[in-house]
Amino acid sequence: AIVQGGVWQNNYLNLLNESSTSSVYVSAASNAFGVSATPGSTFTGIVQITEDDSTYIIGNVSYFYPSEKSASLGTLFHDVQSTGLSIGGDVTEGIGLSVDVSAGRGWISRHVPVHDVHDVSWEDGYVNLSPNQTNYVVWDFGTESLNNQLSVPGHEQIILATVITSGSGIRFLHKTRTIVHDLPHILSDYFANTRNIALVSGITASIGSTQTQFSISPGSYYRVLDQIVFDGYVDVNFSYFYGTDGANQIINQNQVDIANYDNSGVLTPMSDGYYRSDTVYLTSDGRVSVIYGIAQYLTKTEAENSTKLFFSIVFNSYCMFYCQINCRRWVWYCFCCRRSSYSKCG
Secondary structure, rough: OOEEEEEEOOOOEEEEOOOOOEEEEEEEOOOOEEEEEEEEEOOOOOOOEEOOEEEEEEEEEEEEOOOOOOEEHHHHHHHOHHHHHHHHOEEEEEEEEEEEEEOOEEEEEEEOOOOEEEEEOOOOEEEEEOOOOOEEEEHHHHHHHEEEEEOOOOOEEEEEEEEOOOOOOOOEEOOOOOOOOOHHHHHHHHHHHHHHEEEEOOEEEOOOOOOOOOOOOOEEEOOOOOEEEOOOOOOEEEEEEOHHHHHHEEEEEEEOOOOOEOOOOOOEOOOOOOOEEEEEOOOOOOOOEEEOOOOOOOOOHHHHOOOOEEEEOOOOOOOEEEEEEEEEEOOEEEEEEOOOOEEOOO
């Protein structure tokens, strides 16, 4: 050991310096990421700990370039890496109010109260959900477990999915990611605030097997930086929504209702010869949803020019406004021209 002016030099582990006046001891504490020393002692350099198949380096480490410039590796890792998913972590519907989560790995980049970065992993598991809520499925750094929370995740949670529930099951399951703080974050903010949804190809509507059915061709669209592939359907099976914030849902429909409209939360027969305009959305979990028109119109032009509907509780930014279906009592036709290559739900 070399001690100069009471300061340890070079790289030592479990180092004991005995003299006639005192003993100074430096070693790894029970926490492999910490080092303990007797009060008043200091050390410079780094401490290297080997545990299983990993080697841990504790201390301030910089890389020196041939140009004699240096960069702190700790600062570099923190500034470049962000909280988010690396691999795995796929979320699928479970039984009732639950989801299954596959094993995965990710990063935690904490900004407050400390600036550090952690490489984390988890095994296959499941998460129970809260009914009638927007649930965020996360891997939580504090509990080191897969959890569900109702508040928007922060830096210490890796978000894996946003799940919107009914009283007994799942309405929508959206695969999402924790917000990042590097270049992808800047791009994400830009696209989210300017275009959000961008159609790539396909996803066109056509009359189905009957005059009250419709089909959607396969294709894909971007939600900010995530490309979402839509398989397409013949004679689409969809859910109807009506009432305040989509409080009422009618599942497993494959025929357009050509008789009723949403009259303040009550399905009411349309007057003979009148029109209504329904709004169709595609969501990132591959589902199709139709919102009942909330008014009836005397002319087709009025129906075509009506405002598209949106329920923020039911849908989120991962849905794509697809088209409007305009119905005349006992007749329907699909009016797709109002769909834009760029759109923003809500």
